[in-house]
Amino acid sequence: MSLESQRLAPEEYKRNFADLHPPFELFDTASIEANRCLYCYDAPCTKSCPTSIDVPQFIKQISTGNIKGSAETIFSSNIMGGGCAKVCPVEKLCEGACVYNLLHEKPIEIAKLQRFSTEQAIKEQWKIFERKPSNGKRVAVVGAGPAGLACAHALSLEGVDVTIFEKEAKGGGLMTYGVAAYKVTPEFCEEEVDWILSVGGITVQYNTEIGITTTLQDLQRDYDAVFVGIGVGVARHLGIPGEELDGVVDAIKFIYDIRTKDYSEIPVGDRIAVIGMGMTAIDAATQSKRLGAKEVVMVYRRDELEKSCTDTELDIAKLDGCSFVWLAAPKEILGESGKARALVCDVVRLADEADASGKRAIVPTGEMITIEADMIIRAAGQIPFEEFVKTAQIQNNTGRISTNGLQSTNLKGVFAGGDCVNGGKEVVDAVQHGKDAAKGILEYLHSK
Amino acid sequence: MANLHTTLLGISSPNPFWLASAPPTDKKINVLRAFEAGWGGVVWKTLGDQVKNVSSRYAAINYGNQRVMGLNNIELISDRPLDINLKEIREVMNEFPDRAMVVSLMANTNRQSWHDLVKRVQDNGCHGLELNFGCPHGMTERGMGAAVGQDPSIAKMVVEWVMEVAEVPVLTKLTPNVHSVVPIAKATLEAGTNGFALINTIQSLMGVDLDTFLPYPDVGGHTAFGGYCGPAVKPIALKMLTTLGMDEATANTPISGIGGVTTWRDAVEFMLLGAGNVQVCTAVMKYGFRIINDLCSGMSNWMDEKGFTSTSDFVGLSIPKVTDWEELDLNFHIVANINQDKCIHCGLCHITCEDASHQAISLEKGNPYNTYTIKEEECVGCNLCKLVCPVSDCITMPERRKGAEHLNWKEFQRRGLPLNEH
Numbered sequence: 119m120s121l122e123s124q125r126l127a128p129e130e131y132k133r134n135f136a137d138l139h140p141p142f143e144l145f146d147t148a149s150i151e152a153n154r155c156l157y158c159y160d161a162p163c164t165k166s167c168p169t170s171i172d173v174p175q176f177i178k179q180i181s182t183g184n185i186k187g188s189a190e191t192i193f194s195s196n197i198m199g200g201g202c203a204k205v206c207p208v209e210k211l212c213e214g215a216c217v218y219n220l221l222h223e224k225p226i227e228i229a230k231l232q233r234f235s236t237e238q239a240i241k242e243q244w245k246i247f248e249r250k251p252s253n254g255k256r257v258a259v260v261g262a263g264p265a266g267l268a269c270a271h272a273l274s275l276e277g278v279d280v281t282i283f284e285k286e287a288k289g290g291g292l293m294t295y296g297v298a299a300y301k302v303t304p305e306f307c308e309e310e311v312d313w314i315l316s317v318g319g320i321t322v323q324y325n326t327e328i329g330i331t332t333t334l335q336d337l338q339r340d341y342d343a344v345f346v347g348i349g350v351g352v353a354r355h356l357g358i359p360g361e362e363l364d365g366v367v368d369a370i371k372f373i374y375d376i377r378t379k380d381y382s383e384i385p386v387g388d389r390i391a392v393i394g395m396g397m398t399a400i401d402a403a404t405q406s407k408r409l410g411a412k413e414v415v416m417v418y419r420r421d422e423l424e425k426s427c428t429d430t431e432l433d434i435a436k437l438d439g440c441s442f443v444w445l446a447a448p449k450e451i452l453g454e455s456g457k458a459r460a461l462v463c464d465v466v467r468l469a470d471e472a473d474a475s476g477k478r479a480i481v482p483t484g485e486m487i488t489i490e491a492d493m494i495i496r497a498a499g500q501i502p503f504e505e506f507v508k509t510a511q512i513q514n515n516t517g518r519i520s521t522n523g524l525q526s527t528n529l530k531g532v533f534a535g536g537d538c539v540n541g542g543k544e545v546v547d548a549v550q551h552g553k554d555a556a557k558g559i560l561e562y563l564h565s566k
Numbered sequence: 567m568a569n570l571h572t573t574l575l576g577i578s579s580p581n582p583f584w585l586a587s588a589p590p591t592d593k594k595i596n597v598l599r600a601f602e603a604g605w606g607g608v609v610w611k612t613l614g615d616q617v618k619n620v621s622s623r624y625a626a627i628n629y630g631n632q633r634v635m636g637l638n639n640i641e642l643i644s645d646r647p648l649d650i651n652l653k654e655i656r657e658v659m660n661e662f663p664d665r666a667m668v669v670s671l672m673a674n675t676n677r678q679s680w681h682d683l684v685k686r687v688q689d690n691g692c693h694g695l696e697l698n699f700g701c702p703h704g705m706t707e708r709g710m711g712a713a714v715g716q717d718p719s720i721a722k723m724v725v726e727w728v729m730e731v732a733e734v735p736v737l738t739k740l741t742p743n744v745h746s747v748v749p750i751a752k753a754t755l756e757a758g759t760n761g762f763a764l765i766n767t768i769q770s771l772m773g774v775d776l777d778t779f780l781p782y783p784d785v786g787g788h789t790a791f792g793g794y795c796g797p798a799v800k801p802i803a804l805k806m807l808t809t810l811g812m813d814e815a816t817a818n819t820p821i822s823g824i825g826g827v828t829t830w831r832d833a834v835e836f837m838l839l840g841a842g843n844v845q846v847c848t849a850v851m852k853y854g855f856r857i858i859n860d861l862c863s864g865m866s867n868w869m870d871e872k873g874f875t876s877t878s879d880f881v882g883l884s885i886p887k888v889t890d891w892e893e894l895d896l897n898f899h900i901v902a903n904i905n906q907d908k909c910i911h912c913g914l915c916h917i918t919c920e921d922a923s924h925q926a927i928s929l930e931k932g933n934p935y936n937t938y939t940i941k942e943e944e945c946v947g948c949n950l951c952k953l954v955c956p957v958s959d960c961i962t963m964p965e966r967r968k969g970a971e972h973l974n975w976k977e978f979q980r981r982g983l984p985l986n987e988h
Contacts, residue, residue, distance in 0.1 A: 150631050153631045157914070158912040159917035160931075217912045218910075
């Protein structure tokens, strides 16, 4: 048992990482679906979108053949509407609220329609937005992820000159580095970032991590305002013996490697245990299966009802042949010659009543199980960049930045949003933070 | 199973579904296929002086996911030699003696031409003749088709010529391109027509290509006005049909109903409003002859359900329900009611009432689902909310009479009753 790369033939990798939800190929087919939309008033889908995209409006525009208008409707609310159409858990957002669900009918394929318009706009780099002439104001944005890009774009439209500092070589943040490759390709991520930046007025300094040679204080001094959208860091440690063994990996790092290297270069084990049941855990489990792992077991200390991924995500893992061990709390990783060989868990149950935190307590039953695994992927939440936050003296809650109205922090002229504030939610939530922060920054610049 | 056998003007057919005079009935190969599929009869595509047709010929309008909501054509009458048509008609009649064979005619507007054509066609063999006074395009430029049918005196004159020699029943096909079909119907009835067929197609221009700026259908860079038909024209046809049933002079004359008949439901509606049978074209041009199965089965099941044994049992039953506006009961009042268990919270009732009617549906914000309720005192009972609601029977219109007695506008005025205050 060992971690090996090159488990599959090139065509198998290609097939396994092909688009999970193929797009509408013809206007005709998009139009059929668009015409199914009832064009609800004060629509539940719009209300269920964190960025409040006017869904009935953009769908109506597809049905009339006004694809450019449709893209404009989407992007006006969500500048990452292209990527969100691919990665949003729509079953719990817009599509989950579609009134057709109440008729027990298939909801409108909102994401697929959104993709139809936005993909054309991005691929053909349509000019949809015109920025106001530069007004001489300068804002620094830390992190070219969804929050940072949304903030930068909104500011640039108003004539603000924006400089983004990004520690990676590419923009897009989680979209580029942290999502399953069968949902969104690296090429698309790059085109999307290019399209967002094409509005002008935004300069990105890649491979530049704030806190190394330049600090937040420097930015506060050199710019009229600062937006912090640094996301969250590595996967939370489990705090159990054996975590240092070879074969114990971080889901974030694992997915990052998949997104930045050739699939054939990513080593996976024969038997993999993935700890956690969120979106990242699912992305790690399904992709390790798609990289050729023989068996993948997802281990979660709560039951299926309390999982944090959606049913749709769980179904992807099921269809990929992953298996599940519910109500198992990791206790120890056993090794042999420095390599992981098994995961030992306490078998637990959930208390009948929720406790003060609103969740049911986890109660050990005294029994234990041992899951054979030569690779163990940690995906039980991510750790905020506590060091950065503390050094910069930003008010925070165990590393999560605290914000007030319109994403302002305790530091004058410093705003924050996205995962570094909410601890790790969807791309679409980060975009809304970026939009709100841009509003806050504009007000702040105005009052200065 | 109810018997669908129908007789119109003494012409018998196994069901009330005829194919209208049009491309599906222009040659033996089509008509044989139609009869094999089960159609009750055909009106053979209009015969007359042989013409030349153009390419292209049709254009359609689509609505939502439905193609060919309305169809228009600029095709003329039969472009095949008369003797070939006549030979094929004989052959088809020999193969399917139980089906109705009516032949549509259009001659030059002179007595001799009509006499010659009528004699030649009836001597060849057919159960009836249909006079094409309706074609609104092309033939009108030559003084035929609707050019005849739009002028009561010309129409009357031509029917007189026809009746001088006709030995089989004659149906006069009426054009809808007039303010009322009644004067023409009366005139042709005086001239001796045995029955009517209506409506023919409506003058139309279907649309324009937004890239080339060329109107449809494109004939090498130009178009001509065409004749409009299909589901979109049905309400217009039903209105014209009903006016004949409402006029004493024409009320008892047999009618073959035409205009957007697509389903058995459409056919039943035509017959309830006075058509003895129906003719179908556009639905076949969209789906083929196979639709006859459901036309027959649907009508038969409906007749069983309603206790009708013959198609003549229900012809015209709905005509007495149509009256002048001033006879309508002003005390009749309905108000909308929303069944909250069925509501899917789409908000269409609210926004249409708010923007286009009487602001009678209130909105209580919810996340993500709002609650909509009727303000009874504001509701005028217009039906709009019920019409736009995507869920059947979610919105109902229970009766809330304003008074016990029937009170029409004439009586309302006579008594000097007060009008609305706002």
